[in-house]
Amino acid sequence: xxxxxxxxxxxxxxxxxxxxxxxxxxxxxxxxxxxxxxxxxxxxxxxxxxxxxxxxxxxxxxxxxxxxxxxxxxxxxxxxxxxxxxxxxxxxxxxxxxxxxxxxxxxxxxxxxxxxxxxxxxxxxxxxxxxxxxxxxxxxxxxxxxxxxxxxxxxxxxxxxxxxxxxxxxxxxxxxxxxxxxxxxxxxxxxxxxxxxxxxxxxxxxxxxxxxxxxxxxxxxxxxxxxxxxxxxxxxxxxxxxxxxxxxxxxxxxxxxxxxxxxxxxxxxxxxxxxxxxxxxxxxxxxxxxxxxxxxxxxxxxxxxxxxxxxxxxxxxxxxxxxxxxxxxxxxxxxxxxxxxxxxxxxxxxxxxxxxxxxxxxxxxxxxxxxxxxxxxxxxxxxxxxxxxxxxxxxxxxxxxxxxxxxxxxxxxxxxxxxxxxxxxxxxxxxxxxxxxxxxxxxxxx
Ligand code: GLU
Numbered sequence: 001x002x003x004x005x006x007x008x009x010x011x012x013x014x015x016x017x018x019x020x021x022x023x024x025x026x027x028x029x030x031x032x033x034x035x036x037x038x039x040x041x042x043x044x045x046x047x048x049x050x051x052x053x054x055x056x057x058x059x060x061x062x063x064x065x066x067x068x069x070x071x072x073x074x075x076x077x078x079x080x081x082x083x084x085x086x087x088x089x090x091x092x093x094x095x096x097x098x099x100x101x102x103x104x105x106x107x108x109x110x111x112x113x114x115x116x117x118x119x120x121x122x123x124x125x126x127x128x129x130x131x132x133x134x135x136x137x138x139x140x141x142x143x144x145x146x147x148x149x150x151x152x153x154x155x156x157x158x159x160x161x162x163x164x165x166x167x168x169x170x171x172x173x174x175x176x177x178x179x180x181x182x183x184x185x186x187x188x189x190x191x192x193x194x195x196x197x198x199x200x201x202x203x204x205x206x207x208x209x210x211x212x213x214x215x216x217x218x219x220x221x222x223x224x225x226x227x228x229x230x231x232x233x234x235x236x237x238x239x240x241x242x243x244x245x246x247x248x249x250x251x252x253x254x255x256x257x258x259x260x261x262x263x264x265x266x267x268x269x270x271x272x273x274x275x276x277x278x279x280x281x282x283x284x285x286x287x288x289x290x291x292x293x294x295x296x297x298x299x300x301x302x303x304x305x306x307x308x309x310x311x312x313x314x315x316x317x318x319x320x321x322x323x324x325x326x327x328x329x330x331x332x333x334x335x336x337x338x339x340x341x342x343x344x345x346x347x348x349x350x351x352x353x354x355x356x357x358x359x360x361x362x363x364x365x366x367x368x369x370x371x372x373x374x375x376x377x378x379x380x381x382x383x384x385x386x387x388x389x390x391x392x393x394x395x396x397x398x399x400x401x402x403x404x405x406x407x408x409x410x411x412x413x414x415x416x417x418x419x420x421x422x423x424x425x426x427x428x429x430x431x432x433x434x435x436x437x438x439x440x441x442x443x444x445x446x
Contacts (some may be wrong), residue, residue: 002163003034003035003036003037003163004030004031004034004035004036004037004163004164005031005036005037005039005160005161005162005163005164006027006028006030006031006036006037006038006039006162006163006164006165006166007027007038007039007040007041007156007157007160007162007165008023008024008027008028008038008039008040008041008062008069009041009042009043009153009156009167010024010042010043010058011042011043011044011046011049011050012042012044012050012051012052012054012055012058013046013049013050013051013054014054014209015054015057015209015215015217016054016057016058016061016215016216016217017207017209017214017215017216018198018207018213018214018215018216018233018236018268019168019197019198019207019214020058021061021062021065021216021233022195022198022233022236022237023166023167023168023195024062024065024067025065025067025230025233025234026166026193026195026237026238026256026261027166028067028069029234029252029253029256030164030166030256030257030258031070032253033253033254033256033257036163037070037071038067038068038069038070038071039069039070039071039072039077039079039082039160039162040062040069040071040072040073040082041072041082041083041084041156041160042055042058042072042073042082042083042084042085043084043149043152043153044083044084044085045084045085045146045147045149045152047085050085057217059073059074061216061217061220064216064220064226065216065226065229065230065233066226066227066230066249079159079160079161084152084156087152087155087156090155090156090159091147091151091152091155094151094155094158094185095111095140095141095147095151097185098113098140098184098185101184101185102114103184104140104141108143109143110139110141110142110143111139111140111141112137112138112139112140113137113138113139113140113151113180113181113184114137115134115135115136115137115138115180116180116183116184117133117134117135118133119131119132119133120132120133120134120175120176120179120180122175122176122179122189122192123191123192124172124192124193124194125164125191125192125193125258125261126193126194126195126196126258126261126263127169127172127194127263128263130172130175132173132175132176133176134176134177134180138150138177140181149174150174150177150178150181151181153178154178154181154182154185154187155185157178157182157190158182158185158187162190163190163191164190164191164192164193165190165191165192165193166193166195167193167194167195168194168195168197169194169195169196169197170197170206171194172194175192175194193258193261195237195261196237196261196262196263196264196265196266197265197266198236198237198265198266198267198268199265199266199267199268200267200268201213201267201268201269201270207268211268212270213268213270213273216229219273221299222328222329222330223292223293223295223296223328223329223330223332224273224277224328224329224330225277225280225281225284225292227248227249227280228273228276228277228279228280228281229273229277230249230252231245231246231247231249231252231276231280232272232273232276232277234247234252234256235266235272236266236268237261237262237265237266238256238260238261238262239260239262240255240260241260245276246276246279246280274327274328275327277327277328278326278327278328281323281326281327281328281329282323282324284323286319286320286323289319289323290315290316290319290320292329293319293329293332294307294315296329296330296332297332297333302333303333306333306336306337306340306341307340309340309341310339310340314339314424317424318336318339318340318424319332321416321417321420321421321424322335322336322416325415325416335415338409338410338411338412339424339425342429342432342433344410344411345411346407346411346442347411347412347413348445349413350403350407350411350412350413350414351407351442351444351445352444352445353403353413354403354404354407354413355444358400360400360403360404360407361404361438361441363396363400363401363404364401364404364405364408364434364437364438365438366390366394366401367387367390367401367404367405367434368431368434368435368438370386370387370390371383371422371427371430371431371434372427372431374386374427376426376427377419377422377423377425377426377427377430378423379423380417380419380420380422380423381419383419383422383423384419387401402418405418405434406418406421407437408433408434408437408438409421409422409425409429409430409433409434
């Protein structure tokens with residue numbers, strides 16, 4: 001079989017959303033799986049609605065996600081140019097071919113394509129056999145001389161040697177027009193594969209660009225890892241037979257094929273994405289995590305100020321204990337606020353819960369004295385052992401001390417391990433915060 005050539009053909013008329021990214025990805029995966037070529041073609045004939053800004057976002061998002069193209073804008077190739085706005089001469093040739101074959105006629109200034117009216121049979125790799133019959137001639141060149149989408153799309157697929165058309169199911173209804181045109185031009189039909197739609201997280205209907213979580217760029221800005229976003233996108237409509245979810249890209253490439261693509265629509269699930277991101281974050285070497293966190297903080301002045309309010313070593317230590325706890329880097333500024341300032345808010349729920357039973361202030365006073373008596377809090381095991389021994393000799397449990405300790409030094413009831421927090425904050429700061437809490441405890445909400 002000849003080499004597979006697939007294309008991703010976006011129109012730069014809006015920000016790059018996950019539906020487009022997923023279409024790009026399935027094409028890219030198929031090319032990489034088969035050792036074929038992944039072509040990027042820009043369908044920018046609609047001058048009014050295209051913008052260079054959108055185009056740049058397409059390029060940068062594809063690169064961020066690791067989808068390198070083998071031919072296309074910025075890198076060229078043997079079948080260029082790769083922007084439709086630069087291919088008018090080619091379209092004119094094909095319009096002439098259709099005229100010569102007596103398949104075009106002029107009506108009211110536009111050129112119409114004379115359909116065959118024969119049933120068009122598409123052996124879709126995902127949908128199975130689809131049959132449709134075009135019933136009406138359609139315009140292929142508008143009265144202003146510009147060729148329509150159906151024509152340029154088909155001409156490009158022919159002239160770029162595209163073997164497989166992998167695109168969203170919303171294009172299935174166009175395919176019979178395309179096969180009519182392909183046949184009229186004497187071109188072989190490519191293999192079609194129409195991928196299922198992505199449904200919005202809540203409620204019915206297709207996910208739109210306006211839905212929360214729809215833009216690829218957002219994930220980049222929020223400090224998501226591209227490998228987790230790619231992994232998530234793969235699972236929107238494809239799954240390997242063993243239902244495994246987290247997979248490195250090399251494994252996805254080797255396993256990806258059309259039989260694994262579902263016919264039913266895929267539902268977008270932001271929690272699943274966050275969960276996947278968390279498990280990728282966990283695996284990241286701590287230096288890489290630190291570098292990502294630094295980039296994220298540096299990108300926003302407010303966050304950059306938090307980072308520069310502490311030493312580099314201290315920031316690194318805070319990152320090390322936060323890494324296993326967060327779902328995305330974007331959570332870090334709020335998550336670590338108490339490490340970087342003595343002014344942190346009291347979480348009302350945590351306050352209420354901690355003061356619900358027992359005598360938390362008495363326990364805190366005992367713990368504060370214990371910690372104040374240590375040389376340092378650097379040895380987490382020693383601190384934990386000392387706390388346990390004290391709890392036992394006072395007839396209490398370790399848990400009686402933990403929640404109030406955490407509350408008094410962090411303002412909340414979740415976070416890294418308590419002895420990790422002690423170690424990183426250091427003895428002076430921990431004891432001082434506990435003293436302050438004891439001297440003037442915050443008001444407990446009713
Ligand atoms: N420009 C079309 C789109 O954005 C591409 C259609 C196709 O892949 O054939 O949907």
